[in-house]
Amino acid sequence: MDKKYIILIASILIFLISLPAISQVIDEKERYANTPDELIPYVRQEPYRRYFIVPLEYTGPGREKPEPTDLDAVKIGLIAPEYRLVPPGVSMEDQYFEMGRHIIQGAVLAVEEANARGGYRGKLPYKLIKRNDPVLEVKDSWLWGPFSNQVVDLAYEDKVWAIVGTIGGENSHILIRICLKIEIPVVNVADTDPTFPETKIPWVFRPIADDRLQCYLLAKYAYEKMGYNRIAAIRVNGRYGRVGIKEFREASRRLGHPLLFELRYNYGQTDFSKHLQRIKNAPVDAVITWGNAEDSARLIKQMRAMGLKQPLLASDRIVCEKFLKIAGADAEGVVAAYPWDPTRDDPRLVSFKKRYQKRFGEPPETYAAHSYDGVNMLIQAIEKAGLNRAKIRDALDGFRTNIYHGVTGYIPLNDVYCDVGPIALAIVENGKFVFRSEGKLGIRLSKFSEK
Numbered sequence: 001m002d003k004k005y006i007i008l009i010a011s012i013l014i015f016l017i018s019l020p021a022i023s024q025v026i027d028e029k030e031r032y033a034n035t036p037d038e039l040i041p042y043v044r045q046e047p048y049r050r051y052f053i054v055p056l057e058y059t060g061p062g063r064e065k066p067e068p069t070d071l072d073a074v075k076i077g078l079i080a081p082e083y084r085l086v087p088p089g090v091s092m093e094d095q096y097f098e099m100g101r102h103i104i105q106g107a108v109l110a111v112e113e114a115n116a117r118g119g120y121r122g123k124l125p126y127k128l129i130k131r132n133d134p135v136l137e138v139k140d141s142w143l144w145g146p147f148s149n150q151v152v153d154l155a156y157e158d159k160v161w162a163i164v165g166t167i168g169g170e171n172s173h174i175l176i177r178i179c180l181k182i183e184i185p186v187v188n189v190a191d192t193d194p195t196f197p198e199t200k201i202p203w204v205f206r207p208i209a210d211d212r213l214q215c216y217l218l219a220k221y222a223y224e225k226m227g228y229n230r231i232a233a234i235r236v237n238g239r240y241g242r243v244g245i246k247e248f249r250e251a252s253r254r255l256g257h258p259l260l261f262e263l264r265y266n267y268g269q270t271d272f273s274k275h276l277q278r279i280k281n282a283p284v285d286a287v288i289t290w291g292n293a294e295d296s297a298r299l300i301k302q303m304r305a306m307g308l309k310q311p312l313l314a315s316d317r318i319v320c321e322k323f324l325k326i327a328g329a330d331a332e333g334v335v336a337a338y339p340w341d342p343t344r345d346d347p348r349l350v351s352f353k354k355r356y357q358k359r360f361g362e363p364p365e366t367y368a369a370h371s372y373d374g375v376n377m378l379i380q381a382i383e384k385a386g387l388n389r390a391k392i393r394d395a396l397d398g399f400r401t402n403i404y405h406g407v408t409g410y411i412p413l414n415d416v417y418c419d420v421g422p423i424a425l426a427i428v429e430n431g432k433f434v435f436r437s438e439g440k441l442g443i444r445l446s447k448f449s450e451k
Helices: 003-018 094-116 144-157 169-182 211-225 239-254 273-280 293-305 321-331 347-360 366-385 389-400
Strands: 074-080 126-132 231-236 262-265 286-290 312-314 335-338 404-406 409-411 424-429 432-437
Touching: 074 094, 074 144, 074 366, 094 126, 094 293, 094 347, 094 366, 126 144, 144 169, 169 239, 211 239, 211 286, 211 335, 211 424, 231 239, 231 273, 239 262, 239 286, 262 273, 273 293, 286 293, 293 312, 293 321, 347 366, 366 389, 366 404
Parallel strands: 074 126, 231 262, 231 286, 286 312, 312 335
Antiparallel strands: 335 424, 404 409, 424 432
């Protein structure tokens, strides 16, 4: 074939690949997780079948089991990073345990308040049974044995009625597969891995928005609101970074702006000079990072020290005081996705903040708030269903149609039981995070409107 025809064909292919997705008319019943028309995967190809748009069902046995009469408490299991078993470098960074502390405190407050109202149907107190998630990692591989044993002990030794937790996508996937075998409800309040609910396990509920929705909002903000064209990614070399950037990469491509390149770093890395030199040598409009707060803070400081002035986009993990303290003045202008708007004018939220502050001597952050909501949803389900795991699962399923209103806002669950309510961006202004809801940004993802 003539060389000029080869060049012509190649040029046409490159042009077609770079085109933004052409919107197609889609039935709202077939829309998955608030995906905007322009971000629907393979939008030019009509699929043979769409997944995750049919409500999950549990059709097995268990509902016929009678309620026990010899209990002295109604036990709720909680598994989250609470304390270290091994030094850093084998166990994950300190931030995991800080997040775990907030998860535990939110759950403790929910249980204490339920007991103050009379406990289970005015007869029995609720009891929170805590187990430690050691988040063990060796050479980028997670050690699942110690974590798995804790889950099994909660179900069979402690005999809890449901399990709340945990953070990392690696351990969360192990958790739900064990609980599928045991047939016990799971309420996850911290793992934002978008693949988590797509296991189609009918025992799993997640009242927190995932990284896919957060990346959709970031991408539309970056390309449509800010006008960036060329974005480079630098992310932690682990499941959290890999899955998060994957969602942003795919959103970028569908919007007609493929990522320039993607760089990786290890947890706890302190020197980003080689990564940043690559960015400095390229025509980069903005940088997106997906990692924990401390690593991301060091990254932005080194960016500015090397004279890189590009805006930094990031995940919700950076939205904490540690990031602001380490990054200092270099944090100004950083934009992060966030699974909710904690500055909403909502009486439930205002009251919760006061009670939490009084109980723990500090303001609640996102994991405390989501844990509080998740445990309260679970307690409400137990009150309705009684002490039967299958019926508790059914009662949690009821929140798909009877939307729960918690301190994080309304929590509309989709057909795979994941929160698809409104989310937000957190922007550092004058040394503090300022939150912008979808409404304030003029970017609507959620189809849910508060009544």
